[in-house]
Amino acid sequence: MSDSPSNPMREAIQSAISENPVILFMKGTPEAPACGFSARTVAVLEAVDRPFAAVNILPDPAIRQELSAISGWPTIPQLFVDGELVGGCDIVTEMYQTGELQKLLGVETAEAGAEAPEPAAHHETAPLSIENLL
Amino acid sequence: MSVSPDELKDRIEAAIPGTRAAVTGDGHHFEATVEGPAFAGLSRIAQHKLVYDVFGAELGDRIHALSLKITPTEAR
Numbered sequence: 001m002s003d004s005p006s007n008p009m010r011e012a013i014q015s016a017i018s019e020n021p022v023i024l025f026m027k028g029t030p031e032a033p034a035c036g037f038s039a040r041t042v043a044v045l046e047a048v049d050r051p052f053a054a055v056n057i058l059p060d061p062a063i064r065q066e067l068s069a070i071s072g073w074p075t076i077p078q079l080f081v082d083g084e085l086v087g088g089c090d091i092v093t094e095m096y097q098t099g100e101l102q103k104l105l106g107v108e109t110a111e112a113g114a115e116a117p118e119p120a121a122h123h124e125t126a127p128l129s130i131e132n133l134l
Numbered sequence: 135m136s137v138s139p140d141e142l143k144d145r146i147e148a149a150i151p152g153t154r155a156a157v158t159g160d161g162h163h164f165e166a167t168v169e170g171p172a173f174a175g176l177s178r179i180a181q182h183k184l185v186y187d188v189f190g191a192e193l194g195d196r197i198h199a200l201s202l203k204i205t206p207t208e209a210r
Contacts, residue, residue, distance in 0.1 A: 088182070
């Protein structure tokens with residue numbers, strides 16, 4: 001981990017990752033995703049029914065740049081759980097289908113192995129949202 | 135500039151020994167099914183990074199999106 005004091009954006013992202021047990025960096029917001037992959041990832045998280053923080057990376061290109069530098073992951077969305085990168089849309093969807101995501105998030109559902117949910121036409125407001133704070 | 139699915143297939147197979155890839159796409163968004171022994175024993179994150187690393191900075195730029203389905207196979 002870099003602790004360079006000269007990079008406030010990187011520090012803000014690192015704080016957000018460490019302070020939120022479940023945090024999704026995405027294009028757009030959970031209510032209005034701006035990309036199909038972000039929309040699908042939000043739909044999966046909402047199906048698991050565990051509150052998550054969301055950061056919209058679109059307002060400032062530096063968010064994405066610093067995020068990818070921290071995670072070593074080139075694409076958006078990126079889901080972090082307990083400070084660790086879980087993956088993007090493909091991995092999150094796959095883990096939902098196998099029930100691993102539910103286990104990781106401490107939510108046991110009877111429907112593990114269910115079909116991945118389609119993105120809903122509109123979403124409930126996420127319980128915790130810190131978009132635009134970065 | 136658009137990218138052909140065949141180019142992605144060839145580059146994945148060339149860069150990761152023993153790998154077989156099937157790629158579909160519209161020139162910007164692609165879906166790849168990839169299998170090979172190189173992925174065995176790796177976490178999902180590491181499996182995906184192996185393929186992402188083939189394309190580096192082209193991902194998100196020239197290649198707008200690459201959706202991956204990766205299956206590890208037995209090492210021969």
